[in-house]
């Protein structure tokens with residue numbers, strides 16, 4: 001069955017804070033979805049409700065058409081891994097091998113061979129207690145628990161936090177490789193947008209507990225362009241447009257412009273010796289979530 005998630009007018013309130021504020025969203029089909037938002041925008045809260053960790057204060061959260069909270073028929077289909085090193089906090093006294101065994105018992109689609117492969121790849125000593133692992137190794141272990149669960153709906157909430165850059169890139173590669181080999185819905189939250197964006201197929205951007213956009217990553221990147229070439233020509237071309245970012249290097253410059261470019265504009269840019277590339281998601285994210293643009 002193709003995985004689906006639907007949120008209808010979803011709300012989550014803590015005592016004084018509305019973390020998810022009437023959010024309506026449908027995610028349909030396998031792929032890597034990026035859940036992007038600023039600090040405190042409600043990513044963790046939204047994932048917690050979608051995974052049945054928390055009861056919604058209002059609205060509905062469904063996975064494959066089924067309500068999630070306290071629903072034993074659907075919960076085994078969902079795996080939420082939260083916040084890297086903290087995820088395995090309850091297993092600190094256990095050995096890595098015990099943590100893997102526990103996951104094998106709990107997860108119906110657990111792939112033990114794949115878990116072993118990842119444990120070797122990330123250089124984790126399975127005989128150590130979890131408490132003896134470094135922060136980055138604990139994050140890697142949490143990510144392994146998420147990937148090897150092969151759950152039809154897997155939510156990875158900043159699992160890479162604590163990993164160094166080579167480990168994070170190895171994790172992104174692994175995510176991409178495994179999602180192609182075993183298509184499922186993988187939802188990755190992040191504010192390291194630059195790093196994660198190359199592997200995203202769809203982007204869900206939230207802000208202040210509300211949905212800002214849900215779009216195919218390619219369509220989103222076409223919402224603007226990076227223009228580069230001789231500084232004067234770049235300046236002429238971007239004049240009168242919304243410029244998100246500008247860089248100058250000697251006599252060359254590059255500028256990120258927001259807003260779709262007509263085919264005639266693109267042709268004109270090329271004839272003037274300018275190069276056009278898609279807009280970086282990071283720049284769009286910063287622009288769309290800036291106070292005055294909210």
Ligand SMILES: Nc1ncnc2c1ncn2[C@@H]1O[C@H](COP(=O)(O)OP(=O)(O)OP(=O)(O)O)[C@@H](O)[C@H]1O
Pocket residue numbers: 014015017018019037038039040041042043044045046191
């Ligand atoms: N247990 C809690 N009690 C009270 N307020 C909370 C609780 N957890 C989160 N909040 C508040 O809810 C809002 C959303 O928090 P949430 O952790 O979902 O955001 P986030 O997008 O995951 O943030 P970050 O990127 O910093 O991890 C914030 O204002 C936060 O202070």
